[in-house]
Amino acid sequence: MPFQTRFTIRGLVIHNISTISGFPEGDIEDGDRLRYDLLMTAAQRGALAPGFQKIARSFVPGAIVRRSKCAELNTVGDAVKLVREAAGKPPTDALVASRDYLTVSFR
């Protein structure tokens, strides 16, 4: 399968959701509900937090994304909004430094 992750906030948020839910990135859209369309339990939604925090910290060192906030997320769009706010509200298509992100994505 071709590598399709885009190194933007939205692209990496969808990549993280795809990894944990098991749905392909190409099938995930902003309006999808995490619980009902992507079949993610509250525990899995909470488990999005470490990945989201890595994305946010690419923009704001020390940025915080809480497990409890992730567990309450409704849609993919809400997830993008949460990470954007933690990252200091850059545009959703702002580029994330891919080398730095790939370094932390193995931990």
Next chain:
Amino acid sequence: MNVPSSLSAWCSALLLAISGASQATSVAAQCSFLPGKWLSSGGLTVRQNLDKAIVAKPAFAQWTRPAGGTSSREIGIGIRFDAPCGGLVEAGPFVEILQNTLTEKRQDVRRYGLALEWQSRDIGAVNHTWSPFFTFRLGGKRDRVMNTDAIQINVFFTPIARGVAGQLRGWYRPNVITRVPAFGGSLFDFTYAPTVGLENEIGISAPSGTDEAGRTRLSTDGVVEVYPLATLLDSRVYLRVRHQFRHEIARWNAEGTRSHRWFEAAGGFYLVGHAGEKQTAGVEFGYVNGKNPEEGFLEQEITTIRLVLRRTP
């Protein structure tokens, strides 16, 4: 108070477990202790209680005063205020009030202390398909029915796995939703959450004439949720079965049975919204049978019907 050596062994195991977080440095590194961040990062959680049920139940309070009778109350409120930690850790002080004077065997417990939740690995990272998830709680418990005070030190463990897009081949994975397909939709969706833990209670005061008691319990907790015809009904109907088993593996100055079972069956449907949405309204039928000494719930059988309104700020 005669404290057996098993307690010190248990404490050693606890310390080992915590320091086995020798990545514990990474736990500390996840938190910021600047006072401003506590207020600005919105870490307030309010719900019925702070245990690990799959569907987080809203806090509630009920007061009934029948004409010519005595008034009664049922309250379930758990409040936690998390420190501005992120990612893998949630930590902060909590307080819980669990009270039910509607039934003959009353429940009236206050719990307070510090709670820490720690997911030891990022399952969104390349190499990890599942992660242990630990809950540590240290605090006090005041049981106003038994008139006792105790210190509680609890550790719970549950695994969290990656999903496989709801496919049947991932049915055995814990904390994952599996879809059983039929007619191009879902016959039913199901998920289960297993938890094991150690609950340690050290009595510090009790009614005169009795000794302070202490107990170390091994606990198991299994929750299964089923959503029949999930695609057709949009997961608005659910059934939940929960079974807890506790066995006292060590105790001192304590009497009574060593093993305790607790069973809950519930079913309901959402009239407005779904579980997990910000505003929901629904009806839930519940049945409870057994004993939960952790929450001061005495051996009894209760059937309930509730209208549940929930709003998440």
